[in-house]
Amino acid sequence: MDETRIQDRSGAGEPSIAELGERPPTHERAIKGGVHTKRIHDSGVKHVSGAARYVDDEPELPGTLQIYIAMSEKAHARIVSLDVSKVRDVPGVACVLTANDIPGQNDYSPVFGDDPIFPQTSGPEALVQYVGQPIFAVAAETIDLARRAAKLAIVEYEELPAAITIEQALAAAGEAGHDLLDPHEMRIGDVDAALEGAPHRVLGRVAVGGQDHFYLEGQIAYSIPLEDGDVLVRSSTQHPSEVQHNVAKMLGVPDHAVTVEVRRMGGGFGGKESQPALFAAVTALAAVKTGRPVKCRLDRDDDMEMTGKRHxxxxxxxxxxxxxxxxxxxxxxxxxxxxxxxxxxxxxxxxxxxxxxxxxxxxxxxxxxxxxxxxxxxxxxxxxxxxxxxxxxxxxxxxxxxxxxxxxxxxxxxxxxxxxxxxxxxxxxxxxxxxxxxxxxxxxxxxxxxxxxxxxxxxxxxxxxxxxxxxxxxxxxxxxxxxxxxxTSHLNQAGALVHVYKDGSVHLNHGGTEMGQGLFVKVAQVVAEEFQIDIEKVKITATTTAKVPNTSATAASSGSDLNGMAAQAAARTIKNRLIDYACGRYHVPEEQVVFAANRVLIGNEEKRFADLVGEAYLARISLSSTGFYATPDIHYxxxxxxxxxxxxxxxxxxxxxxxxxxxxxxxxxxxxxxxxxxxxxxxxxxxxxxxxxxxxxxxxxxxxxxxxxxxxxxxxxxxxxxxxxxxxxxxxxxxxxxxxxxxxxxxxxxxxxxxxxxxxxxxxxxxxxxxxxxxxxxxxxxxxxxxxxxxxxxxxxxxxxxxxx
The missing domain is CATH 3.30.365.10 (Aldehyde oxidase/xanthine dehydrogenase, molybdopterin binding domain)
Incomplete structure (x- = not known):
């Protein structure tokens, strides 16, 4: 690999990839990859070589079905009738899903309960409210077959007035007497008096447009049916726990029946915080209904039409x-x-x-x-x-x-x-x-x-x-x-799980998700620093609701703050157990047990970290711990x-x-x-x-x-x-x-x-x-x-x- 130093425009040198992580911290015989050192992304080489595995790179199990989601062609309309009988009759179509097939709650919203997975096919809730809104889904042997079959559906609409722009929304809100959400006001000081008394005054406006997330990896979910009606969902999501909750309530089962897993995303930027629950729910429903694995992978056009933007x-x-x-x-x-x-x-x-x-x-x-x-x-x-x-x-x-x-x-x-x-x-x-x-x-x-x-x-x-x-x-x-x-104060919490194996290697898991931003390597650096071991001894693993429950989204720039603290807490619990063991075994005070660069100093003795861990294992000391962190002193x-x-x-x-x-x-x-x-x-x-x-x-x-x-x-x-x-x-x-x-x-x-x-x-x-x-x-x-x-x-x-x- 070329180790030429990369120069920025100010002339300051940036280290080569081979040099990253070599700057020693202040302590003697520094570990490789502790905190405050430059380390390449843990998946950086995999990213550029194509070896990084995303949801769509995982081998499909035999019998996997592909999902196509049919979308509304109207911005605002009542569904008079929906006939999918011809779709179901197409050879190779395993099932067609509408709102009538949902056994639990027909909702994938993060908070308010107003995001139906599919609109009802009759009654007052038989409404579509934007072009691109999902109406039904087709699970078939191939995506092309599912897409062709969906075209055979007959949808009859009664169009209703639509507000597309902010100006139209203002007019519609005025007529209806309310906005989508209640207005909110913040105030400090006497604004009117200060404006009146100011020597100069200007009035104006500025409009700021939206933005599409344009992640490299589009929205995708893959659901695998398990025993007893359980389901495993691999989702490209920033919020595995929310996806778990929404899939479970849609199926009408407890949260423990649904496991959500994500190793990495090809970008998220917020677009994979709340809305991946839709695609996870559709695949999970089809998987439970058919007993077969099911994948939904949107193409770019459908993704951009179907998913939300910046406000x-x-x-x-x-x-x-x-x-x-x-x-x-x-x-x-x-x-x-x-x-x-x-x-x-x-x-x-x-x-x-x-x-x-x-x-x-x-x-x-x-x-x-x-x-x-x-x-x-x-x-x-x-x-x-x-x-x-x-x-x-x-x-x-x-x-x-x-x-x-x-x-x-x-x-x-x-x-x-x-x-x-x-x-x-x-x-x-x-x-x-x-x-x-x-x-x-x-x-x-x-x-x-x-x-x-x-x-x-x-x-x-x-x-x-x-x-x-x-x-x-x-x-x-x-x-x-x-x-x-x-x-939202209650979201400021995180959990982590750390195992130390008897050979001194470490398994790290936490509730944060990796979308390319480098969260995983940062949290691994924190654990390496706590144990004073080289970062290569810390194994980064996929985020899963089966290991760390009830996590918050990786969002609000808080991923390292929350998960770093939680992982440190877990590692410190194990470290303290090792210190207590060493104090009792070697009859030294606590302050004479010092962790330093892949070894532990115990009084006048020095042991490799792995050797102390091996001894603790034989002494039946627990080498696994959870950690938890909640941000203090915040309220509104x-x-x-x-x-x-x-x-x-x-x-x-x-x-x-x-x-x-x-x-x-x-x-x-x-x-x-x-x-x-x-x-x-x-x-x-x-x-x-x-x-x-x-x-x-x-x-x-x-x-x-x-x-x-x-x-x-x-x-x-x-x-x-x-x-x-x-x-x-x-x-x-x-x-x-x-x-x-x-x-x-x-x-x-x-x-x-x-x-x-x-x-x-x-x-x-x-x-x-x-x-x-x-x-x-x-x-x-x-x-x-x-x-x-x-x-x-x-x-x-x-x-x-x-x-x-």
Whole structure:
């Protein structure tokens, strides 16, 4: 393997694959792969070589049936009749499943009970509510046969009025007298008085589009019938316990009758949190009904039509501010497009509100959120879980204030940042009344301002724009403050199971799932560190509900925080048993039993870790333990809209430079400088990958990934030919990523690390602001552009034409 050192644009060397994990910790004779060392992903070589096994790579058992799910052709309609008799008669069709075949509850929703697996075929609930909604399923010998047979079904619809857009949803909600979910409001200070008394005031709006998850591995489930009506489900899911619960309630059996297993996913990004339960339920039902293994693997078009997206949000704002750009009050209204059912929209819309302040201390603020029903697919979790949408609103406000005052946008941002935790100023307080006591954002922004050369580049861009009649450049430096924890408090828990075998090898299992983000290797590093053994001695195993029960989704950036602590607790229990054994066997005090680099020092003796374990086994010491962790000190009261919903905040900043073509609206990201806070990183190599991946995915959301439904509710961007995600060519040639060297979590997290899955996504808002800056330059600074996201070339061109009059 080529061990050439990879150079980043700043000239700092990044170690080769062969060197990863070799940096020793501070203790003597360091172990290989403990915490704070750079380790490649445990499946990295398998990923690039094609050896990594996903659900579809597992050998199919003899007699496996394939599922095709037939979808609604109407956005909103009553099913007058459904005739599948001809489908059942096709040779090779094993069964056809409708709502009438479900023995238990006809629901796969995560919370509210409003996601039917199939619509009823008669009565008031015989409704379809989006184009692509499952109506029935066909299990046949081959997928082609199932698909052809499904076309023989006869469905008679009575069409009903459909609300597709936010504007139509507002009108429909007005007529019906209610939204999909109750509105929610957060407030701090006297907003109306502060707005009235502010020297300057602006009003505006910004619309933020949705986003498809576009995971490499589509939705898939494989169910195997077992004895006594039990079923084993292999699912590509971020939430095995929820899939287990939904399959069990659909079958009308206890949870213990269903086992859900997942070794890895080919990407998830939130799209595999709640909605995989549908496909698991359909395969499990067919497996139990036929007694044969059943697989459902969606093709890309069906997947994109059938599954939820990031929530589209329109943000209206009114902001009062002083002459130096300091905000006196902000009034924000969020209009959230939820889709046909509630799914996770309540928590997602809440998180958009929680992040409406981003990194800025607002003396007075009001945030009102309405959650609207549309007859489109039910929108769902997506990286950032609403937070990015909320942040776009306040960052648009910062750009607007800078334009109105003539102050550099970075200076407007800096004057509004939350005070540092070690400053003389009192901590800022969020609109939900949580003091921000760990802020380092001001210092981090100052450092990036210097390392990115922001001031000199700002002047160089002014000179370039003055001399360039067609191309205009823009520059923006934006911060990120992102709360870490599930805002639904009971989800902040995790379990783990650790076995130490008598040869000293370790088996690790926990409730977290691996979707490419490197969670498994991080948790393995934690266990290796606890026992002081090389990471190669720790076996990573598939997540299964049969080993660790009642787990939460791997989401909210909390995977390492929760599962790392749970695994450490399990390992520490075993370690303490070994210490107690050694104290009794060798008559030494506890402090003289020291674990160090694959060995254990016991008084004046030294033993290999494996030898001590072997002795303990012969002495009948338990070498297996569960571990559990629940995040402390978090709560939120909806009635008062106040509390501490987050355990801590992760911080970061990005500086992006773009160039646009005023004649076509085309643009390019030329350079991006990123400085991100990972606390004391568990694995800097994994974290750097998450920072880069999050930034590029966020850039795709804000610049090119456009979802479009026609007036009949049909998704027209349902394939790579019509839905564009970033490619290697969209990555800037000059991308400089640094983990903040001073980082250390002030909260008691696993080895003082910080979550890194979602926070980097919002760094891409700097690209959107840089495009705004370039469009302002296109109009010679005379007008502020009306630019929504995604800022496609068409939208950029329209904005340019708008500012040029």
């Amino acid at each position: 589209e949000v329109t943000i209206n704002y009114a902001v009062g501010f002083s002459g130096n750009g300091r905000i006196a009050a902000g009034d924000f209204s969020h209009l959230v497009r939820c889709g046909y059912s509630r799914d996770l929209s309540a928590a997602i819309a809440d998180r958009a509100m929680f992040h409406a302040d981003n990194a800025y201390s607002l003396p007075a603020a009001r945030i009102l959120s309405r959650r609207l029903k549309t007859h489109t697919v039910s929108n769902t979790a997506f990286r950032g879980f609403g937070g990015p949408q909320g942040m776009v609103g306040i960052e648009r406000v910062m750009d607007r204030i800078a334009f109105e005052t003539g102050i550099d946008p970075l200076d407007v941002r800096k004057v509004n940042l939350y005070p540092s935790f070690d400053s003389d100023r009192a901590p800022g307080v969020t609109p939900y009344h949580m003091p921000v006591t760990d802020s380092i954002i001001a210092e981090l922004v100052e450092e990036l301002e210097v390392t990115s050369g922001y001031r000199a580049r700002r002047e160089a861009i002014r000179q370039f724009n003055a001399q360039s009649p067609v191309l205009k450049k823009g520059l923006a430096l934006t911060p990120v403050k992102f709360g870490i924890s599930f805002t 009261d909806r009635e008062s809209a106040s509390g501490q919903p987050f355990y801590y905040f992760a911080y970061g900043a990005a500086c992006s430079e773009v160039v646009i073509d005023m004649l076509t609206g085309e643009y390019k990201l030329l350079r991006a400088d990123i400085l991100h806070d990972c606390g004391t990183s568990l694995n800097p190599a994994i974290d750097r990958g998450q920072i880069e991946g999050g930034f590029i995915q966020g850039m795709g959301w804000l610049t090119m990934e456009e979802l479009w439904w026609d007036d009949k509710g049909r998704l027209k961007t349902h394939a790579p030919s019509t839905y564009k995600i970033p490619t290697a060519n969209d990555r800037p040639d000059d991308l400089r990523i640094a983990i903040w060297e001073k980082g250390e979590n002030r909260s008691d997290t696993i080895y003082r690390s910080k979550a890194v899955g979602e926070p980097p996504f919002m760094l891409a808002i700097s690209v959107f602001s840089a495009l705004t800056d370039a469009v302002i330059a296109a109009g010679d600074g005379k007008a502020f552009p009306d630019l929504d996201a995604p800022a496609t070339p068409e939208r950029v061109l329209k904005a340019v034409e708008g500012v040029r009059g």
